[in-house]
Amino acid sequence: MAENFKRSYRFAYLSSLYITLLLTLLMSVFFYIQNQFNPLFIIGFIILCYGICFLIIQYRVQKFIYRRVRKIYDDIEMLDMDTLGESPVTTDMKTLIKEVEKFAQKRKTEIESLKVREDYRKEFMGNVSHELKTPLFTVQGYILTLIDGAMNDPAILDKYLNRANKGVERLIYIVKDLDMITKLEVGDLNLNYTNFDIIELVQSVFDLFEMKASKKNIALTFDMNYQDPIIVHADKERIQQVLSNLIVNSIKYGKEDGTTEVSIENLIKNKVIVRVTDNGEGIAQAHIPRLFERFYRVDKSGSRKEGGSGLGLAIVKHIIEAHHERIYVESDYRIGSEFSFTLEKVKKFPVVDVGTKTT
Known part of the structure; x- marks a missing residue:
């Protein structure tokens, strides 16, 4: 993930403004009661208070959030989220929420797709198993019957061998079709x-x-x-x-x-x-x-x-x-x-x- 860091000052701006306004209001009331109200002093206090609050809040909050947000980005990167991995780490909560929601939606879509594929895979494997085992068991049954003594009867021998041959032909037919469809799916079958x-x-x-x-x-x-x-x-x-x-x-x-x-x-x-x-x-x-x-x-x-x-x-x-x-x-x-x-x-x-x- 990129090491660049995108700072967000909105939280520090607003927090410093609220603290400064509150302290200025309290101080103005105090000086007004004491009959010592000085506009220049109040203006200086506002500037100084706002600057100090902004620096403290921006530094502390940025460091606090960055450590935790960076961990979120690192955890997401481990899940191979390319779109977040290429973006800078931001302390802006709105931006972070959007990116995490996008990540969650993409993961949800992928999980649903994987579930569909898994269901299809299970059904496909069951179908392949059924299609192959039917002729296999048929051929095996005829051959075992012949081995058990039926081969001594020429009429039964000829009939069962022909039936076993049909079972083998069906197996070959299925395998050929599977081979063809595999080549078609991967694009290996050249068209003339x-x-x-x-x-x-x-x-x-x-x-x-x-x-x-x-x-x-x-x-x-x-x-x-x-x-x-x-x-x-x-x-x-x-x-x-x-x-x-x-x-x-x-x-x-x-x-x-x-x-x-x-x-x-x-x-x-x-x-x-x-x-x-x-x-x-x-x-x-x-x-x-x-x-x-x-x-x-x-x-x-x-x-x-x-x-x-x-x-x-x-x-x-x-x-x-x-x-x-x-x-x-x-x-x-x-x-x-x-x-x-x-x-x-x-x-x-x-x-x-x-x-x-x-x-």
């Missing part, structure tokens, strides 16, 4: 920007999950017939991962005989917005602020039955933000959901009639 047709990419994702959607008779469709390509500038592989996660979620939580619709519309400047809309069960408003948290699940039991690592939407958010773009979500419970994100459009490939729906 290219120009590509977003319509073609969406169609390829449709083709990839057509069989999965057909099991629930869900139609994967565009909102209109796009005749011209829409060329965007982004990491094609990562955007495919974003589309895959959003479309798989719409199938996973969509209703039987429903639809998953993708639309691409022009925004201001050189941006397009990609919307993935379904008419599934929707999401309650209370859950929306936490949708993109790692391992956060709206339906704690049902969503686990559907599989997945619980990291899909968190990865989607980080990928879009790594592109310096925005992702949005709108949902009506029991009606459906819409996830949308922006992308940079390549200017030399103008989009014709994008966002104009046919009737």
Whole structure:
């Protein structure tokens, strides 16, 4: 902390004035009673009394307060309060109170933030533990059963090994997603920007999950017939991962005989917005602020039955933000959901009639 010292004279000024006025009044009354009132003597007394009082009070009070105030500054500095550490030590109580109040408010905010992070950390560790131990115990159970003698039956051996393999695949899936989201959060994942047709990419994702959607008779469709390509500038592989996660979620939580619709519309400047809309069960408003948290699940039991690592939407958010773009979500419970994100459009490939729906 800086060693400079900011003096405050206000207390000494006022205290000396009050003492001088009181003594002058008493002395004037005394001389008036004795018929010895002398104005020059009174004026001299006022000057002398005020000067002596000021020096004594300023010196004593300053020394008294400085020692105690300096201890307050030193204690605060030990708590790493940079704003106070750089300011001079002041004996002005008003200034000191403001600085201490500012310090207390900052500490309160930091403590509240730490409590939120601690709660999040506990929840995250609990979720990670649950997600990992389920496939681990499953694999262990199958292997122990085989070791106990079931491996002598070729049919059981083949079935249990396949199930154990699925458990290991799920572990690998979770670990890969954790590794990816960690790289995205620390900025270690490099993006390979290219120009590509977003319509073609969406169609390829449709083709990839057509069989999965057909099991629930869900139609994967565009909102209109796009005749011209829409060329965007982004990491094609990562955007495919974003589309895959959003479309798989719409199938996973969509209703039987429903639809998953993708639309691409022009925004201001050189941006397009990609919307993935379904008419599934929707999401309650209370859950929306936490949708993109790692391992956060709206339906704690049902969503686990559907599989997945619980990291899909968190990865989607980080990928879009790594592109310096925005992702949005709108949902009506029991009606459906819409996830949308922006992308940079390549200017030399103008989009014709994008966002104009046919009737």
